Amino acid sequence: xxxxxxxxxxxxxxxxxxxxxxxxxxxxxxxxxFYHGVSAHPEREPNNSDGKHVELSKFEAQMRYISRKYHxxxxxxxxxxxxxxxKITRSVVVVTxxxxxxxxLDCVLPVVKRFSIPITIFLTTNYADLGKDSGFLGWxxxxxxxxxxxxxxxxxxxxxxxxxxxxxxxxxxxxxxxxGLGSRLKDDIYFFAYPYGIFNQDIADMVSEAGYSCAFTxxxxxxxxxxxxxxxxxxxxxNNFSFEYFVANLFPYLRNIVNKMYVS
Numbered sequence: 624x625x626x627x628x629x630x631x632x633x634x635x636x637x638x639x640x641x642x643x644x645x646x647x648x649x650x651x652x653x654x655x656x657f658y659h660g661v662s663a664h665p666e667r668e669p670n671n672s673d674g675k676h677v678e679l680s681k682f683e684a685q686m687r688y689i690s691r692k693y694h695x696x697x698x699x700x701x702x703x704x705x706x707x708x709x710k711i712t713r714s715v716v717v718v719t720x721x722x723x724x725x726x727x728l729d730c731v732l733p734v735v736k737r738f739s740i741p742i743t744i745f746l747t748t749n750y751a752d753l754g755k756d757s758g759f760l761g762w763x764x765x766x767x768x769x770x771x772x773x774x775x776x777x778x779x780x781x782x783x784x785x786x787x788x789x790x791x792x793x794x795x796x797x798x799x800x801x802x803g804l805g806s807r808l809k810d811d812i813y814f815f816a817y818p819y820g821i822f823n824q825d826i827a828d829m830v831s832e833a834g835y836s837c838a839f840t841x842x843x844x845x846x847x848x849x850x851x852x853x854x855x856x857x858x859x860x861x862n863n864f865s866f867e868y869f870v871a872n873l874f875p876y877l878r879n880i881v882n883k884m885y886v887s
Contacts, residue, residue, distance in 0.1 A: 633867050633881070645874050646692065646714040652845035653701055654693070654873055655717045657857035658682075660724035661731045665862050668726065669758035674862030676726065681862065683734050685869050689716045690738040697741040698774060698814060702837050708848050716873075719839065719857065720744045721778060721816055723751060723760045728768060744768075745778035745816035745839070748803045762807055769808050776814030777801050777835070784819055785826045793826060797833035815839070827853040844875060 636642060660676035662668050668676040677685075689695055693716040701717055718735070720727055723746040735742050746765065754761030760768070769775060779785070779796040780803070788796070797815070805812045813836040817826070820841025830838045830853055837852040844856035858872050871881040 630865075630867060633871070637867065637870055640692075642692075642870065642874075645877065649845070649874055650714050651711045652847055653705075653711060653715045653717065653850075654845050655698075655701075655719060655839065655855065655857040656689075657839075657841065657859045658718070658720045658731075659722055660720075660726045661734070662726045663730065668724070674864075676724070677860060677862045677864075679730050679734075681864070681866070681869075682731070684866055685860070686718075686734050686738045686740055688866075688870065689718075690740060695738075695740050698743040698776075702814070702852070705846070705848060705850060705852060706836070710848050718742045719776075719816070722747055722782070723765070723778075725755050725758055725760055725764070728760060728764050732768065732771070732773070741772070741774070743774040743776055743814060745776045745814070746800075746804060747778045747782045747818070748780050748800050750782070766807065769810070774814075775804060775808060775810075775812070776816060776839075777804055777812050778816050779818050782818045784821050785817065786821055786823050790825075790829070794829055794833065797829060797835070801833060801835065813837070817841070822854075827851075843878075 658677060660668055661679055661682040662676045663679045665671055665676040665678050694713045695716045698717050701715065704711060718740055720742060723744055727744055750759040751762055751765060753759055777800040780800045783796060785793045801812045815830050815835040816839040822840065827838060837855060839855045839857055841859055842856045843858060846855055860869060868881060871877045
């Protein structure tokens, strides 16, 4: 009963935008959202464990909300600010995707275009070799999306847990995914996301050595001007989230409160 009442109150706060005060308090933080896939039929998608593919109508509502309430910016702009260690004075959101599922093209791209939201997709290059029949973007689709303004980062060649392979294998995964992706797109690749979000200091150092300017974890949280560029936090979004819980996740202190009341 208590959780139902709280949920109704929180929904009302969102409706009247009482959270504008929270965004003001939270200004100076960089929120990096992290998705895998989006689908009209998530249950039909490959690797749909733990709500990995967000239902299309939910994703549309989420993108509509952040486009209206936040300054949604390209990832490269945020990294430039972080490198300069400049304090952020606005409520900033970045949208990212991991793995390169095919539905990033047919479901994600039309929505983010509608709301003028820039995205970055972290690709596992062996998945791209497999292409659409395996549920992933092929190289033709990737190159066409790149021409339309979608940015790409590396996510290794074979998606291993980097802390569980040899240093030689880890460095191969880092360098070859950067080289392969860069040669296909005719572009420099400087952004990297850790597979499964698993890393340690040795792996972070190797990412830097391989020529990347930053790396992204799956550690929940927001980033500020003094964040470690090779341990950037992201907020994972999955299909189990109600709209209210999605909004609460944008604020760490609200998320902690909501988690105690209910998890949708």
